[in-house]
Amino acid sequence: MVELVEAKKELILKIEIENENLQNLKSIYQRNRSYLKSRLMSLPKYYEKQREDIHKTRARSFLKWKEEIDYIALQLQRQLHDMESEDIIGLKKQEEFFKEKLADIDILLKENKDLKVSNKIDKLVGFKPTSENFTNLPALQEYSRPKFHEKTFEDFKMKDYFGEISGRRLLEYPAYRVQNVEEVKINKKILLKHPSVLYKTNLKSMSIEGGFESLNSIVHFTYNRIWVGERTCLVLVDFNGVLIDRVDTASFGNCLALSSKGYLLFNNTKENTIDEILCDRSFSTIISAGAWVPQGFACTSAGELFVCLYKKDDSKVAKYTETGELISEYQYDKENRLLFTAPDCIAVNVNNDICTTDLGISAVVIIKSCGELRFTYDGKSLSKLKREFLPTSIATDRYGHILIADSNNSYIHVISSEGEFLQLMSLKNSIECPFSVCVADEKFLVIGEKRSGIMYVTKYLKKHL
Missing domain, CATH: 1.20.140 (Butyryl-CoA Dehydrogenase, subunit A; domain 3)
Incomplete structure (x- = not known):
């Protein structure tokens, strides 16, 4: 028996x-x-x-x-x-x-x-x-x-x-080929210290009406295509920077994400909403945050939507369904202490932990799905950093890596899902200001520079398990 x-x-x-x-x-x-x-x-x-x-x-x-x-x-x-x-x-x-x-x-x-x-x-x-x-x-x-x-x-x-x-x-x-789920031990040996650049594209050179001013956000769509958020428009490009599609928006904040159904979402900081772009190019409001301003947000394959919200001196992270129904909020720990001061970007890792960049304390805050603080990373122990750690974007992969863009120091910080520092990652020819990062097909790390408009597609793993 x-x-x-x-x-x-x-x-x-x-x-x-x-x-x-x-x-x-x-x-x-x-x-x-x-x-x-x-x-x-x-x-x-x-x-x-x-x-x-x-x-x-x-x-x-x-x-x-x-x-x-x-x-x-x-x-x-x-x-x-x-x-x-x-x-x-x-x-x-x-x-x-x-x-x-x-x-x-x-x-x-x-x-x-x-x-x-x-x-x-x-x-x-x-x-x-x-x-x-x-x-x-x-x-x-x-x-x-x-x-x-x-x-x-x-x-x-x-x-x-x-x-x-x-x-x-x-x-x-x-x-x-899509890789199936498997047990992968977190191992810094699979990381390349200097990712090799496979494609480098200056998106400001694209011929689009109104020009391309700055690269505010990136998200991988499918195959070799990346959605890029600019000030008043969203463009779909391939790794070579070839323009495939464009959507004009009245107001775009600083974050893009894909729903579990493959629709593109963006934050509208003028209306305090998160909007969805449908197949016919019409906009549908998913979340109306009222007095709260939505900043970074992330979608999971299970159809959950995590949003960084702030108003005046108050901030929190909220969890919604993809239809906009509020599930839970994360603001205080068990001792009634604030979990965040200024949450800006967010991602969910393989442990279902909520990984948030907190610009108020120049750190990354990782909390469990139940709201318990797991750990905080601020990079202060690293002697290589010449200036204060400034986390402007965050991404995760299936191997447990948490990848953080540090705009002040031109590095990508890599830590494990348990908070262990793994390495500082830089390109051989250097990055001026890594403002946005995303992982594409679990093979490539895509890095965007805001001011220059340059997008790098890099190989960051020695092998793909």
């Missing part, structure tokens, strides 16, 4: 690990599907805008070259129609794939949930993990969007001077 109980415990643990793998895969598949849905929804509007541009040019030139212009415009309209049809077919096919896989994952999660509470030992013994079937993600393919370029004409070369549709490039993002 004892052996059966132990065997059941081992099988239940195996199921729990499998469910964690499936939940992680579900989040990734949802993120990719939401991106494809967003592109599908924006395609008709984009192509309609190109058609409108063609029509306006045609109208301006109509009196002089009516017959010839009609012919050219018709050919271009047909060309756009064929491209649009091809784009929609390709994106729908890929979106349908992720939709089907998500349905399969939901079925498996339900079956595993029922199996966990089942008393049928034969079914438990016969359990076989299936997440391996979903770990290989296909390559995503989409054409870059064609754009109508208006031209003026002064001679008889009508088509040359009226305009043309720019050629499209097939943008393919390589397939990759």
Whole structure:
């Protein structure tokens, strides 16, 4: 009997690990599907805008070259129609794939949930993990969007001077494998002291309307794509800095995050809200903080949202559902002492601890999910620091590392989930001011400099376990 109980415990643990793998895969598949849905929804509007541009040019030139212009415009309209049809077919096919896989994952999660509470030992013994079937993600393919370029004409070369549709490039993002959950010992030996720079891009050189003033926040989206927060707009770029998408906002604070469904969230410090950008590019308010100003926030794969809030001389961290329902607040410890003075950025690590940068005390505060203080890190014992430790951004990875951008000293501090200092990380060619950090695909550390607008994509691990 004892052996059966132990065997059941081992099988239940195996199921729990499998469910964690499936939940992680579900989040990734949802993120990719939401991106494809967003592109599908924006395609008709984009192509309609190109058609409108063609029509306006045609109208301006109509009196002089009516017959010839009609012919050219018709050919271009047909060309756009064929491209649009091809784009929609390709994106729908890929979106349908992720939709089907998500349905399969939901079925498996339900079956595993029922199996966990089942008393049928034969079914438990016969359990076989299936997440391996979903770990290989296909390559995503989409054409870059064609754009109508208006031209003026002064001679008889009508088509040359009226305009043309720019050629499209097939943008393919390589397939990759998602690593499953596994036990990994925290080991400073897997960290590179000087991360190697794989890509370096100056986002200020991007050709976008209104220019690009400063890099305020970054978050990894999917494949090799990064959402970047600027003063009045949010841009999606790849590792090479190629502009893929743009969303204009009336007000953006200093933080971006992705919901468990793959939607982009940003803080609106004018309205004291956290807003969600839907597939049709409309905004939906998730959290209205009232008199509290939302600063940094982080989402978990379980659908929890942790937000740093402040007003005047008061501050706290609040935990919400992704629909905006308040779950709990963290402000005082058991002795009624303040946990934070000025929480600014936040992340959740592998232990489900809440990791917060506190600018009021120039430190990082780590608390347990129950609200108990775990430890505080201020970097004061490090002789290499020439100036006061200034933590402006924080990220975590699956290996238990907590990575902290120190803008005053041009270092990335790396500590373990237990508070052990592991190392100071710097680039070989130095970073002027590491303002934002995020981990991409558990392989890359992305570092953003606010003032210069430079984004580094680096390899920071000696190997990927």
